[in-house]
Amino acid sequence: DAGITQSPRHKVTETGTPVTLRCHQTENHRYMYWYRQDPGHGLRLIHYSYGVKDTDKGEVSDGYSVSRSKTEDFLLTLESATSSQTSVYFCAISEQTASGGENIQYFGAGTRLSVL
Amino acid sequence: SQKIEQNSEALNIQEGKTATLTCNYTNYSPAYLQWYRQDPGRGPVFLLLIRENEKEKRKERLKVTFDTTLKQSLFHITASQPADSATYLCALDYNTDKLIFGTGTRLQVFP
Numbered sequence: 001d002a003g004i005t006q007s008p009r010h011k012v013t014e015t016g017t018p019v020t021l022r023c024h025q026t027e028n029h030r031y032m033y034w035y036r037q038d039p040g041h042g043l044r045l046i047h048y049s050y051g052v053k054d055t056d057k058g059e060v061s062d063g064y065s066v067s068r069s070k071t072e073d074f075l076l077t078l079e080s081a082t083s084s085q086t087s088v089y090f091c092a093i094s095e096q097t098a099s100g101g102e103n104i105q106y107f108g109a110g111t112r113l114s115v116l
Numbered sequence: 117s118q119k120i121e122q123n124s125e126a127l128n129i130q131e132g133k134t135a136t137l138t139c140n141y142t143n144y145s146p147a148y149l150q151w152y153r154q155d156p157g158r159g160p161v162f163l164l165l166i167r168e169n170e171k172e173k174r175k176e177r178l179k180v181t182f183d184t185t186l187k188q189s190l191f192h193i194t195a196s197q198p199a200d201s202a203t204y205l206c207a208l209d210y211n212t213d214k215l216i217f218g219t220g221t222r223l224q225v226f227p
Binding site: 031035040041042043044045048050056058092096101102103104105107108109110 | 124148150157158159160161162165205209211212213214215217218219220
């Protein structure tokens with residue numbers, strides 16, 4: 001999986017608890033992304049990062065926050081988990097440069113999160 | 117907002133035949149269009165990218181076409197094999213920081 005590790009791979013939690021998912025890369029790529037994948041919706045972007053401490057929102061960012069303190073790590077936090085956040089979460093990286101170009105993305109294996 | 121459509125129904129074909137998957141989009145054409153493969157329980161894997169000024173791109177048994185007039189990309193797998201069974205996603209790349217993914221089409225190749 002292109003030097004990308006997601007942890008944990010599976011998690012069950014209760015409504016109202018905070019949850020943090022971790023994405024670690026060994027490729028030194030500038031861009032990192034968090035998606036969620038749900039039946040009928042495909043992959044939807046939650047947040048992404050274009051550098052250390054540089055992040056931006058995606059289309060489904062409500063209820064989620066991210067942090068990137070090092071190039072290799074991108075954390076996704078569900079501040080107070082809800083049942084609607086039950087999903088499969090994927091991290092992706094891209095070596096796209098700041099000047100643009102082909103944004104080919106490489107994905108981790110995913111984290112299956114269940115919020116009860 | 118931009119919409120991207122892939123056939124949500126599964127495509128079932130016989131081994132050896134050519135599989136053709138469709139990706140349609142609305143509004144303006146992307147700078148690039150990408151295709152990914154996703155196996156159950158795994159993350160998507162990049163397959164091919166085609167630029168807006170390219171009509172066709174090939175890689176081994178894979179062929180992608182891009183028609184900016186029809187706002188459509190076709191993804192072909194020739195001489196399909198059971199190992200080609202997977203979900204295939206198209207993604208629009210507007211030369212920004214983000215991709216827009218379709219919901220994917222599940223391909224099932226029967227022996």
